[in-house]
Amino acid sequence: MARDFSDKIRSKVRSGALPIPRELPTKQFVGRGTNRACDGCDELITPEQIESETDLDGRTLRFHAVCLAEYYGILSDGHAPTLLTMQLVKQSPLCGACISAASGIDVGDIERAAIRIEPTIALNRDIALCKGCGRWTLVYSILGPRKK
Numbered sequence: 076m077a078r079d080f081s082d083k084i085r086s087k088v089r090s091g092a093l094p095i096p097r098e099l100p101t102k103q104f105v106g107r108g109t110n111r112a113c114d115g116c117d118e119l120i121t122p123e124q125i126e127s128e129t130d131l132d133g134r135t136l137r138f139h140a141v142c143l144a145e146y147y148g149i150l151s152d153g154h155a156p157t158l159l160t161m162q163l164v165k166q167s168p169l170c171g172a173c174i175s176a177a178s179g180i181d182v183g184d185i186e187r188a189a190i191r192i193e194p195t196i197a198l199n200r201d202i203a204l205c206k207g208c209g210r211w212t213l214v215y216s217i218l219g220p221r222k223k
């Protein structure tokens with residue numbers, strides 16, 4: 076069953092029915108469902124379920140929490156380096172768990188994404204306080220564009 080909504084969201088991203096945003100959404104509202112259709116799987120989001128509403132490319136989209144996670148996961152397949160950069164520009168230093176929670180990048184993909192942006196952007200890995208969760212752990216931050 077899980078594959079069904081995943082495939083549906085994937086094909087919507089491919090067809091353009093769901094936007095591939097250039098920037099991460101800045102606003103997101105989470106609440107109880109109001110029996111409106113999910114923009115991911117097209118099923119109703121009932122009051123027993125969690126609804127995530129987000130503004131993307133000037134549109135307001137509604138998702139089941141799992142569908143939104145899936146959507147971000149699909150977006151981050153090819154956009155993880157961009158998402159990572161944007162997240163760290165918005166807030167840093169951040170640990171892997173906080174980067175993942177905010178951007179939808181799998182924790183396991185963060186280091187790979189970091190390696191991909193390093194030729195153009197100087198990154199710092201440090202043991203320090205994470206701005207997100209306040210834990211003392213391995214955190215990432217952006218030092219700035221790499222100078223030639």
Ligand SMILES: [Zn+2]
Nearest residue numbers: 113116139142
């Ligand atoms: Zn859904």
Ligand SMILES: [Zn+2]
Nearest residue numbers: 170173205208
């Ligand atoms: Zn953190």
